[in-house]
Amino acid sequence: MQTRRQLLKNAMAGTAGLVLGAPALRLAAQTADATGNVKLADDLFIVRVPGEASVLAQTSRDGVLLVDGGSAAGSDAVLKAVSALPNGSGKIQTLFNTHWHPEQTGSNEKLGTAGATIIAQENTRLWLQQNVAYPWNGQKFKKLPKIAQPNKTFYDNGTLPSGVRYGWISDAAHTDGDLYVYFPQQNVMAVGDAAYGQGWPVVDWWTGGWIGGIVGGLQRIQSVANRDTKIVPARGPVLSFADITAQVDMYGTIYDRLNQMMNKGRGPSEAVEAKPAKEYEAKMGNPDEFIRRSAESLWAYLSPDA
Ligand SMILES: [Zn+2]
Numbered sequence: 001m002q003t004r005r006q007l008l009k010n011a012m013a014g015t016a017g018l019v020l021g022a023p024a025l026r027l028a029a030q031t032a033d034a035t036g037n038v039k040l041a042d043d044l045f046i047v048r049v050p051g052e053a054s055v056l057a058q059t060s061r062d063g064v065l066l067v068d069g070g071s072a073a074g075s076d077a078v079l080k081a082v083s084a085l086p087n088g089s090g091k092i093q094t095l096f097n098t099h100w101h102p103e104q105t106g107s108n109e110k111l112g113t114a115g116a117t118i119i120a121q122e123n124t125r126l127w128l129q130q131n132v133a134y135p136w137n138g139q140k141f142k143k144l145p146k147i148a149q150p151n152k153t154f155y156d157n158g159t160l161p162s163g164v165r166y167g168w169i170s171d172a173a174h175t176d177g178d179l180y181v182y183f184p185q186q187n188v189m190a191v192g193d194a195a196y197g198q199g200w201p202v203v204d205w206w207t208g209g210w211i212g213g214i215v216g217g218l219q220r221i222q223s224v225a226n227r228d229t230k231i232v233p234a235r236g237p238v239l240s241f242a243d244i245t246a247q248v249d250m251y252g253t254i255y256d257r258l259n260q261m262m263n264k265g266r267g268p269s270e271a272v273e274a275k276p277a278k279e280y281e282a283k284m285g286n287p288d289e290f291i292r293r294s295a296e297s298l299w300a301y302l303s304p305d306a
Contacts, residue, residue: 035081038238040230041186045085046238049077053103053234056190057082058164058183063093065164067181067190068234069107078107092116096166097150098192099175100127100207102141104234109148119158120150121168123177127207134206136293167224169194173217174201176208182224189225190232194218195244197236200290205297211255212301218248250280254294262298271295 032038036048047055052074056067059082070078083089095111097120098104105128112118120128128149132141157167163185169178173194181190193201194217203209222244225231231239239247257276266274272295277287 047081059087063090065094067096068104072106075107100124112147118150119152121177121179122153125150125153169217171216172208172213174209188230195233197233203293205300210297210301211294214251268292268295
């Protein structure tokens with residue numbers, strides 16, 4: 001087993017090479033239909049319901065596979081949108097949870113009750129089995145009933161009979177249970193919140209995410225993907241391999257700055273004041289919340305007893 005420190009070191013060593021990477025190669029225009037859905041292949045769609053995180057649906061006459069299922073409040077609308085897809089009206093056989101957050105697991109109860117196989121990394125199941133409260137804003141999350149919990153978990157990776165591959169993003173980019181689902185035939189990879197398509201990511205260090213893991217997680221995504229893979233985040237547009245490279249560069253730079261400050265004993269408020277993301281603010285928006293959580297995540301991860 002590599003320690004988190006080693007993983008990070010490897011991740012950062014990789015960054016140096018990737019900084020020189022190709023200029024941003026934009027994906028061909030992403031055509032959304034009138035509903036907002038995006039067709040990635042004849043049997044693969046991004047379902048976008050306003051206010052909901054993206055859901056990836058693979059449809060067939062034999063049934064449907066989903067990566068994430070929206071929030072509990074949006075579940076009905078998400079499932080209705082799925083059933084309206086070409087070959088989308090069959091039974092939902094398989095549901096992946098990319099991580100435990102309620103924006104992703106709100107259809108678990110309905111689909112679990114209907115007999116779907118709910119696949120998640122084991123850490124995701126563990127979080128869904130307990131109540132969670134964030135220390136930074138007091139937000140509380142109730143554990144899910146048994147029927148809604150993932151009923152097929154794994155530690156490292158797996159392959160479905162259809163050839164779809166899935167695996168743990170063990171760097172803890174967003175939580176400690178992040179997973180990717182890779183569709184080799186369509187060359188599409190769903191990554192949940194381990195990569196963001198828009199805005200600054202939530203750094204949920206309470207359930208394991210951290211700024212070093214964002215960098216390592218993005219590089220792990222690249223190690224499974226190839227230059228032509230369409231990478232589907234839970235938020236924002238589809239990302240290209242080059243988009244991920246640019247993110248590795250940006251988060252690696254911010255990580256370096258925060259790490260230097262932490263080594264000098266600077267706390268999260270001082271980190272925010274130092275504006276370690278200043279050259280990215282015009283494009284990305286106000287980073288204060290992201291920087292504060294990132295600095296806290298470093299303390300949580302790298303302090304001796306963490
Ligand atoms: Zn999330």
